[in-house]
Structures are given as C-alpha cells and as structure tokens.
Amino acid sequence: MVDFALSDEQRAVRDWVRTFVQRELVPLEPEVLRRERSGEPGISREEARALQFKARESGFWGILTPEEYGGMGLGAITASLVEGELGRTFVPFRFGGSADNILFHGNSRQKEQYLLPTIEGERISCFAITEPGAGSDARAIRTSARRDGDDWVINGEKTFITQGNEADFVMVFAVADEGVTCFLVDRDMGWKSEPIQTMGQWGPAALVFDDVRVPAENVLGEVGGGFALALQWIGQGRYLLPSRAIGSCERLIEMAVAQANSRTTFGEPLAERQAIQWMIADSAVELQALRLLVLHAAWQVEAGQDSRQAQSMAKLYGGVKANEIVDRVLQIHGGMGYTRELPIERWYRELRLLRIYEGTDEIQRRTIARNILKGHVPVAADF
Numbered sequence: 001m002v003d004f005a006l007s008d009e010q011r012a013v014r015d016w017v018r019t020f021v022q023r024e025l026v027p028l029e030p031e032v033l034r035r036e037r038s039g040e041p042g043i044s045r046e047e048a049r050a051l052q053f054k055a056r057e058s059g060f061w062g063i064l065t066p067e068e069y070g071g072m073g074l075g076a077i078t079a080s081l082v083e084g085e086l087g088r089t090f091v092p093f094r095f096g097g098s099a100d101n102i103l104f105h106g107n108s109r110q111k112e113q114y115l116l117p118t119i120e121g122e123r124i125s126c127f128a129i130t131e132p133g134a135g136s137d138a139r140a141i142r143t144s145a146r147r148d149g150d151d152w153v154i155n156g157e158k159t160f161i162t163q164g165n166e167a168d169f170v171m172v173f174a175v176a177d178e179g180v181t182c183f184l185v186d187r188d189m190g191w192k193s194e195p196i197q198t199m200g201q202w203g204p205a206a207l208v209f210d211d212v213r214v215p216a217e218n219v220l221g222e223v224g225g226g227f228a229l230a231l232q233w234i235g236q237g238r239y240l241l242p243s244r245a246i247g248s249c250e251r252l253i254e255m256a257v258a259q260a261n262s263r264t265t266f267g268e269p270l271a272e273r274q275a276i277q278w279m280i281a282d283s284a285v286e287l288q289a290l291r292l293l294v295l296h297a298a299w300q301v302e303a304g305q306d307s308r309q310a311q312s313m314a315k316l317y318g319g320v321k322a323n324e325i326v327d328r329v330l331q332i333h334g335g336m337g338y339t340r341e342l343p344i345e346r347w348y349r350e351l352r353l354l355r356i357y358e359g360t361d362e363i364q365r366r367t368i369a370r371n372i373l374k375g376h377v378p379v380a381a382d383f
C-alpha cells in the first residue's frame with residue numbers, strides 16, 4: 001500500500017508549527033535582516049530562549065528527544081514536517097529541548113553534566129571533527145590524545161565548528177594509540193576558539209587545543225570507539241537538512257509567483273511569458289520530487305530500515321535543487337532580486353551551505369554510487 005495521507009497527529013503538529021511560524025517568527029523578519037546587515041546576530045540567545053519557552057507552554061519541546069527526557073519523541077516524518085515549516089522563514093530558530101544524539105551514550109555522570117543541561121538549553125555543545133587538513137576525509141584527522149596518568153592531553157586544531165565560539169563544551173575527536181576517541185571537553189579546560197567569517201549567517205569557529213588536559217572520565221563511549229560515534233552524529237538526521245530547504249523553496253516560489261503576476265514588461269505580466277512559466281514549473285516539479293525523496297527517507301528512518309542511501313539522495317537532491325530554485329527566483333525578480341531590499345539574496349547565501357556541510361554533494365554522490373556499484377542497494381525500486 002502506498003499512502004500519501006498524513007495522520008491526524010502529523011497534520012495537527014504541522015499546522016501548529018505553521019501558525020507559530022506565521023505568528024511569532026515571520027513578523028521578526030525585517031528586524032532580523034536589519035540586525036544581520038549591521039553585523040549583529042539576527043536573534044539573540046535570550047530572544048530565542050523566550051520563544052522556545054513560549055512554544056514549550058504548548059508542549060513543543062524536544063521534537064525528537066525521547067519522552068523519558070522530557071521531549072515529544074516524535075517520529076522522523078513528523079520531525080521532517082516540523083523542519084519544513086521552520087524553513088518557511090529565515091529567522092534562525094529551532095525548538096528547545098534537544099541534544100546531540102551521541103550524548104545519550106554518556107554514563108550517568110556524563111548525562112547529568114552534559115546531556116541534561118544541553119536539553120534544558122543551559123549549556124551549549126559543539127561537535128568537532130573537521131580539521132584544516134581533514135574535512136571530507138575525516139579519517140585523516142591528526143588531533144592527538146596522549147594518556148598521562150589519570151588524564152588525557154589533547155593537541156591539535158579543529159575548524160568550521162558550528163557554535164564553536166558560543167559552546168560551553170565540545171565533543172572533540174582525537175587520535176589515541178587505541179584509535180579515534182571522543183572527549184567531552186569543557187571550555188575552562190583550556191581550548192580556545194576564534195570565529196570564522198562566512199558568506200552566510202552561520203559563524204563557525206576554529207578551535208585550538210594546546211596541551212589541553214582532560215580527565216579520563218570525560219571519554220564519551222569507548223577509547224578507540226570515536227569514529228563510530230562521529231558517524232552516528234553525522235547520520236542522525238541527514239533528512240532534516242533538506243526538510244528545512246523544502247519550506248524555504250515553498251516560500252521562495254510563492255514570492256516568484258507574486259512577482260510574476262504583478263510585474264508587467266512590454267505590456268504584459270511576466271506570468272504570461274513562457275520563459276518565466278517554465279522556471280516556475282520546473283521549480284514546482286523539483287520541489288515536489290524533493291518532498292517525496294525526503295519523506296521516503298524519513299519513512300525509512302521511522303520504520304527502522306537502513307536509510308543511508310535514501311538520506312544521501314535526499315541531501316544531495318535538496319542541496320542541488322534548492323540552489324537552482326533560489327537562483328531562478330532571484331532571476332524572476334530581476335535587479336530587485338540582487339538587492340538587500342529583499343531576503344532572496346540571504347536565502348541564496350544560506351542555501352549554498354547545504355551543498356557543503358554534513359557531507360558535500362561529491363561525497364553524497366560517492367556514497368550513492370558505491371552502494372549501487374557494490375550491489376548494496378539495487379537500482380530497481382526496493383519498496
């Protein structure tokens with residue numbers, strides 16, 4: 001049976017988030033743009049927290065966090081719908097109550113010190129594997145961890161670490177004699193961070209570890225078991241990145257439609273021109289194809305199936321198509337599309353990141369092709 005209908009719960013959650021975005025976030029857009037354009041964060045941590053607590057009053061807290069940790073424990077399909085609705089605005093917001101999936105592997109002390117305060121939003125985490133010499137090829141990391149009595153001593157440099165300048169602690173991956181190991185390292189243990197300017201609003205950071213001493217009890221999981229944890233973190237929700245792009249593309253295409261209907265050139269609205277109609281048609285078809293790829297990946301996650309191929313496909317297609325769509329929408333707006341009067345250029349810069357982080361286009365293609373060439377995944381439909 002193929003059934004495209006949402007359940008009553010999925011519909012109710014999606015509609016609640018849609019109203020929240022419309023009422024609470026969209027009105028902030030002009031101020032967010034103004035602030036970002038004068039070099040400030042679009043939304044302060046306190047403002048984001050206030051919005052998160054407002055949503056919490058209606059039960060929206062920890063979308064994917066298990067109920068035993070105070071979350072909603074929603075399934076992947078519903079989480080994807082939530083992300084899609086949040087993507088309809090560029091106001092940088094996510095619901096509170098969540099933490100990195102690998103922190104759930106901590107022992108009871110680590111859960112107390114790192115997991116629970118992160119869920120509550122009292123502490124900020126960051127995940128650091130990328131180094132100046134190792135990005136796509138994560139196995140080439142060189143940051144070292146040397147055992148010294150009851151401690152480990154960490155040396156090395158990490159780069160492009162999201163929230164690296166704001167974080168209170170880092171989940172850092174370093175090479176020990178036993179193999180790659182993950183350490184929970186508080187900022188006051190001595191690592192330093194330096195923000196990196198990017199073309200988007202994301203300000204990742206470079207982190208430096210210079211003889212940073214970490215107690216042995218701060219190893220997350222097993223010594224030598226870090227690489228599996230890193231893969232688990234990266235794979236936690238690859239379908240969620242293109243889910244957000246779905247909402248952004250919806251909003252952008254709606255802007256293009258309004259512009260095509262209202263702008264007249266040579267005595268006729270743009271909407272009458274085949275060149276413009278085709279751009280809108282192609283964008284609508286690709287958006288629908290993206291939705292189906294994303295929902296299929298989310299459905300596999302929820303069903304507990306191996307979803308890696310479907311997630312890679314959704315991430316790749318989402319990155320490529322969202323960038324083509326925003327480019328067309330900018331084109332339909334002509335000179336205005338290129339200005340800072342409109343948010344299109346902001347989306348243009350933000351969506352570009354989707355083709356790079358958490359596995360570039362090329363790395364997704366490499367994974368997809370390998371799975372097919374080695375016969376791990378059939379070319380024919382397997383559902």
Ligand SMILES: Cc1cc2nc3c(=O)[nH]c(=O)nc-3n(C[C@H](O)[C@H](O)[C@H](O)COP(=O)(O)OP(=O)(O)OC[C@H]3O[C@@H](n4cnc5c(N)ncnc54)[C@H](O)[C@@H]3O)c2cc1C
Nearest residue numbers: 127128129130134135136160161162202204357358360362
């Ligand atoms: C804003 C931002 C936030 C980020 N956040 C984090 C974070 O929180 N934590 C973290 O650890 N990292 C983070 N990253 C790092 C990100 O995951 C890497 O930038 C990404 O994996 C690519 O690695 P690289 O930049 O070293 O590029 P490289 O690996 O040097 O690749 C350069 C180019 O070569 C291509 N390429 C590489 N290998 C192959 C191949 N085998 N075949 C074909 N083409 C290939 C790539 O696709 C890319 O186009 C972030 C990056 C950015 C920009």
